[in-house]
Amino acid sequence: MTDPTAVTERATLLSVDDLVVEHRTPGRPLVRAVAGASLSVAEGEVVGLVGESGCGKSTLARAVCGLNPVTSGSITFGGHPVTPLGLRRRNPALSGIQMVFQDPYSSLNPRRRVGAQIADGLRTGRDTTSSPADLLERVGLPRDFAGRHPHEFSGGQRQRIAIARALAARPSLLIGDEPISALDASAQAQVARLMRDLAVSSGAGLLFISHDLSVVRLIADRIAVMYLGKIVEVGRTEEVWNDPRHPYTRALLGAIPAPDGAGVLPAELPGDVPDPAAPPPGCRFHPRCPVAMDVCREREPDFGPVACWLHEPA
Numbered sequence: 364m365t366d367p368t369a370v371t372e373r374a375t376l377l378s379v380d381d382l383v384v385e386h387r388t389p390g391r392p393l394v395r396a397v398a399g400a401s402l403s404v405a406e407g408e409v410v411g412l413v414g415e416s417g418c419g420k421s422t423l424a425r426a427v428c429g430l431n432p433v434t435s436g437s438i439t440f441g442g443h444p445v446t447p448l449g450l451r452r453r454n455p456a457l458s459g460i461q462m463v464f465q466d467p468y469s470s471l472n473p474r475r476r477v478g479a480q481i482a483d484g485l486r487t488g489r490d491t492t493s494s495p496a497d498l499l500e501r502v503g504l505p506r507d508f509a510g511r512h513p514h515e516f517s518g519g520q521r522q523r524i525a526i527a528r529a530l531a532a533r534p535s536l537l538i539g540d541e542p543i544s545a546l547d548a549s550a551q552a553q554v555a556r557l558m559r560d561l562a563v564s565s566g567a568g569l570l571f572i573s574h575d576l577s578v579v580r581l582i583a584d585r586i587a588v589m590y591l592g593k594i595v596e597v598g599r600t601e602e603v604w605n606d607p608r609h610p611y612t613r614a615l616l617g618a619i620p621a622p623d624g625a626g627v628l629p630a631e632l633p634g635d636v637p638d639p640a641a642p643p644p645g646c647r648f649h650p651r652c653p654v655a656m657d658v659c660r661e662r663e664p665d666f667g668p669v670a671c672w673l674h675e676p677a
């Protein structure tokens with residue numbers, strides 16, 4: 364299934380088609396972490412990928428970067444197939460993809476000055492005109508921070524440094540893998556907006572992965588909702604936000620903590636994500652779905668943009 368909501372007026376940067384990624388661990392059942400997902404990102408576009416922990420978002424992102432072997436399906440970036448990283452040699456086309464990871468504490472080398480780490484990115488992008496101080500300025504930090512070590516900064520500042528290092532390589536696709544989940548609430552929206560502004564102003568695409576739909580809504584042009592290895596709904600952000608159609612998307616939106624008049628939070632999403640090693644037959648969401656029908660327990664809704672029998676295309 365190709366991405367039916369892909370932006371057609373801009374060149375496609377990233378195309379993920381029917382991607383399957385399986386993990387084999389000796390003595391344990393096979394886990395299909397990504398079970399046939401399709402997604403695209405165009406130049407200058409921000410796509411938010413949302414879903415609960417363990418739904419396969421990060422596995423998909425790592426496959427896009429060549430960090431996870433692909434079982435079947437395809438990934439193309441800039442028209443080139445993405446292949447897993449070799450032990451010795453990185454596919455040169457993949458230097459155009461840079462990733463910002465969840466944990467700003469472990470993604471930076473504690474022993475090296477931040478300026479030296481940003482300079483690594485400048486060399487990757489063959490940028491001979493910018494300096495590490497220029498990059499720090501672009502992410503809203505003082506230029507003289509280049510001479511300091513990571514432990515001297517807050518979590519939000521470290522994530523800005525990680526973003527500066529990623530941007531230094533002049534990526535055409537930036538991927539944020541839960542880049543705000545380890546930050547204070549006050550820093551989350553700032554860092555998310557910064558990533559959007561920097562990516563879009565440089566013409567790059569941004570795939571922003573988060574379990575926080577309310578922040579993704581602030582920055583994404585399109586939202587893709589992932590559940591148990593599959594994209595279950597994809598669409599323009601305001602359409603998904605104002606008129607969610609998949610019952611899982613509705614449940615995610617209903618679980619966003621927003622105090623009502625009595626100061627009570629809305630109901631949490633019921634149930635747990637099933638074990639990806641033994642997914643339910645039919646629609647994977649049916650054990651948690653409040654409107655499940657007989658067909659849902661028997662046949663998988665393998666279509667888009669909303670993978671639900673209530674929204675089968677004509």
Ligand code: SF4
Pocket residue numbers: 609610611646647648649652653654655656659664670671672673
């Ligand atoms: Fe619910 Fe059926 Fe739609 Fe799945 S296909 S989300 S079980 S209504």
